[in-house]
Amino acid sequence: xxxxxxxxxxxxxxxxxxxxxxxxxxxxxxxxxxxxxxxxxxxxxxxxxxxxxxxxxxxxxxxxxxxxxxxxxxxxxxxxxxxxxxxxxxxxxxxxxxxxxxxxxxxxxxxxxxxxxxxxxxxxxxxxxxxxxxxxxxxxxxxxxxxxxxxxxxxxxxxxxxxxxxxxxxxxxxxxxxxxxxxxxxxxxxxxxxxxxxxxxxxxxxxxxxxxxxxxxxxxxxxxxxxxxxxxxxxxxxxxxxxxxxxxxxxxxxxxxxxxxxxxxxxxxxxxxxxxxxxxxxxxxxxxxxxxxxxxxxxxxxxxxxxxxxxxxxxxxxxxxxxxxxxxxxxxxxxxxxxxxxxxxxxxxxxxxxxxxxxxxxxxxxxxxxxxxxxxxxxxxxxxxxxxxxxxxxxxx
Amino acid sequence: xxxxxxxxxxxxxxxxxxxxxxxxxxxxxxxxxxxxxxxxxxxxxxxxxxxxxxxxxxxxxxxxxxxxxxxxxxxxxxxxxxxxxxxxxxxxxxxxxxxxxxxxxxxxxxxxxxxxxxxxxxxxxxxxxxxxxxxxxxxxxxxxxxxxxxxxxxxxxxxxxxxxxxxxxxxxxxxxxxxxxxxxxxxxxxxxxxxxxxxxxxxxxxxxxxxxxxxxxxxxxxxxxxxxxxxxxxxxxxxxxxxxxxxxxxxxxxxxxxxxxxxxxxxxxxxxxxxxxxxxxxxxxxxxxxxxxxxxxxxxxxxxxxxxxxxxxxxxxxxxxxxxxxxxxxxxxxxxxxxxxxxxxxxxxxxxxxxxxxxxxxxxxxxxxxxxxxxxxxxxxxxxxxxxxx
Numbered sequence: 001x002x003x004x005x006x007x008x009x010x011x012x013x014x015x016x017x018x019x020x021x022x023x024x025x026x027x028x029x030x031x032x033x034x035x036x037x038x039x040x041x042x043x044x045x046x047x048x049x050x051x052x053x054x055x056x057x058x059x060x061x062x063x064x065x066x067x068x069x070x071x072x073x074x075x076x077x078x079x080x081x082x083x084x085x086x087x088x089x090x091x092x093x094x095x096x097x098x099x100x101x102x103x104x105x106x107x108x109x110x111x112x113x114x115x116x117x118x119x120x121x122x123x124x125x126x127x128x129x130x131x132x133x134x135x136x137x138x139x140x141x142x143x144x145x146x147x148x149x150x151x152x153x154x155x156x157x158x159x160x161x162x163x164x165x166x167x168x169x170x171x172x173x174x175x176x177x178x179x180x181x182x183x184x185x186x187x188x189x190x191x192x193x194x195x196x197x198x199x200x201x202x203x204x205x206x207x208x209x210x211x212x213x214x215x216x217x218x219x220x221x222x223x224x225x226x227x228x229x230x231x232x233x234x235x236x237x238x239x240x241x242x243x244x245x246x247x248x249x250x251x252x253x254x255x256x257x258x259x260x261x262x263x264x265x266x267x268x269x270x271x272x273x274x275x276x277x278x279x280x281x282x283x284x285x286x287x288x289x290x291x292x293x294x295x296x297x298x299x300x301x302x303x304x305x306x307x308x309x310x311x312x313x314x315x316x317x318x319x320x321x322x323x324x325x326x327x328x329x330x331x332x333x334x335x336x337x338x339x340x341x342x343x344x345x346x347x348x349x350x351x352x353x354x355x356x357x358x359x360x361x362x363x364x365x366x367x368x369x370x371x372x373x374x375x376x377x378x379x380x381x382x383x384x385x386x387x388x389x390x391x392x393x394x395x396x397x
Numbered sequence: 398x399x400x401x402x403x404x405x406x407x408x409x410x411x412x413x414x415x416x417x418x419x420x421x422x423x424x425x426x427x428x429x430x431x432x433x434x435x436x437x438x439x440x441x442x443x444x445x446x447x448x449x450x451x452x453x454x455x456x457x458x459x460x461x462x463x464x465x466x467x468x469x470x471x472x473x474x475x476x477x478x479x480x481x482x483x484x485x486x487x488x489x490x491x492x493x494x495x496x497x498x499x500x501x502x503x504x505x506x507x508x509x510x511x512x513x514x515x516x517x518x519x520x521x522x523x524x525x526x527x528x529x530x531x532x533x534x535x536x537x538x539x540x541x542x543x544x545x546x547x548x549x550x551x552x553x554x555x556x557x558x559x560x561x562x563x564x565x566x567x568x569x570x571x572x573x574x575x576x577x578x579x580x581x582x583x584x585x586x587x588x589x590x591x592x593x594x595x596x597x598x599x600x601x602x603x604x605x606x607x608x609x610x611x612x613x614x615x616x617x618x619x620x621x622x623x624x625x626x627x628x629x630x631x632x633x634x635x636x637x638x639x640x641x642x643x644x645x646x647x648x649x650x651x652x653x654x655x656x657x658x659x660x661x662x663x664x665x666x667x668x669x670x671x672x673x674x675x676x677x678x679x680x681x682x683x684x685x686x687x688x689x690x691x692x693x694x695x696x697x698x699x700x701x702x703x704x705x706x707x708x709x710x711x712x713x714x715x716x717x718x719x720x721x722x723x724x725x726x727x728x729x730x731x732x733x734x735x736x737x738x739x740x741x742x743x744x745x746x747x748x749x750x751x752x753x754x755x756x757x758x759x760x761x762x763x764x765x766x767x768x769x770x771x772x773x774x775x776x777x778x779x780x781x782x783x784x785x786x787x
């Protein structure tokens with residue numbers, strides 16, 4: 001009797017098929033290359049464009065592209081299921097592939113002529129459009145108001161100057177979405193603006209690729225803007241609403257990031273169960289020693305709780321039910337659970353867990369960042385608390 | 398406040414109605430009084446049972462053919478989350494008594510007898526209990542010693558059960574006994590419907606527990622208790638099939654009892670932490686406390702997601718697989734941790750009887766063991782995963 005494991009109970013057949021297909025492609029095209037891709041560029045890692053294009057061809061790129069632009073406009077639950085399945089093979093690829101293709105919404109919000117927007121939409125369908133989000137700076141991480149990047153109006157152009165750091169997908173990007181102060185006096189919520197900037201504009205330079213603990217397939221670089229000029233129709237939304245856009249973009253990603261963390265956890269569990277079923281000590285399979293078997297059950301259940309919570313939030317997004325503070329909860333819970341599961345996975349493999357020849361140390365390295373990006377877990381706690389604490393009794397109004 | 402984001406308007410109304418009934422019937426002072434009754438053993442508050450039954454919340458799983466309303470799992474879980482917000486011990490008993498009509502339904506009593514019992518369930522006047530556990534047979538249910546032998550057209554039952562939920566409040570018991578010791582437990586144990594007033598049935602004094610004092614629980618002795626053969630529940634020899642309920646959703650349903658109470662604990666802590674000032678500000682504004690509270694709430698939201706995923710699946714008749722055990726254990730575990738941490742938020746007052754959180758911690762500590770200990774659930778999960786392709 002086939003028993004379902006590591007699967008959300010309320011997915012429909014179509015969602016399961018999409019997820020299975022995406023995973024199948026990656027197992028065939030990506031898995032054999034993973035080891036080498038991590039070591040490429042002197043150990044900095046490399047994003048495999050060949051796999052990127054194969055997945056785009058299969059229809060999995062830019063899943064959020066609106067139908068009116070020729071896209072599939074998948075709902076969040078479907079995207080979630082696909083992303084989770086992809087992350088089971090490699091979270092770095094899942095993160096890069098999904099995220100770099102997820103910025104079309106910003107292009108749509110510019111006031112560029114319709115045929116230009118359609119051109120960029122078409123590039124999203126082929127996989128040629130790859131975006132990178134330029135928000136964080138060396139002095140402005142959790143506290144974004146310290147941003148220094150500025151944009152000034154010059155005739156009918158904006159001129160952008162500044163340096164962004166920790167820009168994901170920068171190395172292969174064909175466009176950037178950049179947040180800059182347009183009126184410092186007004187402060188971050190009213191004085192910042194997002195700009196759509198094509199990668200071939202003069203004045204852009206990509207700095208060194210960061211040497212990261214994990215997620216090696218995803219490039220992370222500094223991006224410098226030196227008198228970069230863009231036409232005024234390249235403003236995303238309104239001048240002055242950059243901050244809100246930035247935070248909203250990050251917020252929308254959180255449940256899908258949780259899916260990636262979930263995929264890592266799924267992979268950790270599969271690996272652990274397979275290993276502990278084979279490995280024998282003291283006359284039996286080590287999974288049959290309750291001390292270890294129970295630790296594995298804990299890993300499984302922790303993941304199931306993450307799964308339930310993640311899909312609950314995705315469902316809310318799809319049904320347009322406000323998730324309230326659950327957006328922060330899902331990110332924190334998924335990342336903390338996955339980190340613990342990966343630590344336990346290395347433990348379950350014993351000495352072999354520590355060796356690069358075995359798959360679990362990589363999962364542990366990949367998992368850590370999920371507690372940090374998209375808003376550190378301390379920021380998530382702050383935001384959850386704000387919702388939970390209710391009205392501040394110290395405020396007089 | 399209904400926290401399940403997909404609750405319909407109707408479900409929200411039910412939640413609010415139940416919440417109001419419970420808060421009026423069992424304010425904090427009364428809860429403390431009841432806990433102190435019978436030398437600290439506590440008692441099941443029948444008046445509250447009646448109020449909820451009159452409002453239509455008893456035996457909600459009664460089948461439609463017996464006058465039931467066909468209320469689904471999600472709705473029932475929401476209702477019990479609401480009841481547990483006030484007191485999880487009462488909630489556990491109230492549910493236990495009411496969901497045992499199936500013992501009668503699956504017996505071989507004549508239909509008019511079944512209908513008579515059903516009528517009493519509809520009004521809240523009748524309830525059942527599940528008598529399986531014995532001093533030497535808990536997790537290892539096959540080790541039970543209670544036996545029944547055939548005498549003419551009756552069965553004669555001898556044995557002793559312990560820690561039976563609702564032993565003192567139920568009108569009848571589903572009693573598990575060996576009917577054929579020569580074969581394995583899968584074919585040799587049967588379940589019998591035994592009315593409490595049959596000669597030879599002795600209800601022992603109720604168990605004195607750490608918490609859940611509004612829940613009645615205790616032992617029952619069966620000395621040469623005779624029942625007619627139509628009192629067999631299900632098939633002769635197939636008692637365990639009855640016990641290992643086909644209703645796998647019953648296990649994760651238990652999360653509702655822990656969740657309601659744990660949410661109460663968090664809400665009380667938030668209120669307290671907003672008011673209590675130290676070092677010049679409300680303690681909730683010190684990140685140490687505030688972040689701890691955020692962590693507690695997020696654990697409850699994870700438990701809530703697990704509860705409603707399994708309940709929604711049950712409503713759609715999707716098999717739960719290992720989630721039946723896993724969700725039950727882990728969802729409750731999250732809530733137990735929260736109730737434990739609540740003590741820290743309230744500092745010294747956390748352990749005082751005058752404040753609500755110590756009772757919630759005591760109440761929730763017993764929940765993990767009920768319906769299968771955490772260790773047993775963990776054993777099941779790992780085993781299921783390992784054998785998944787068999």
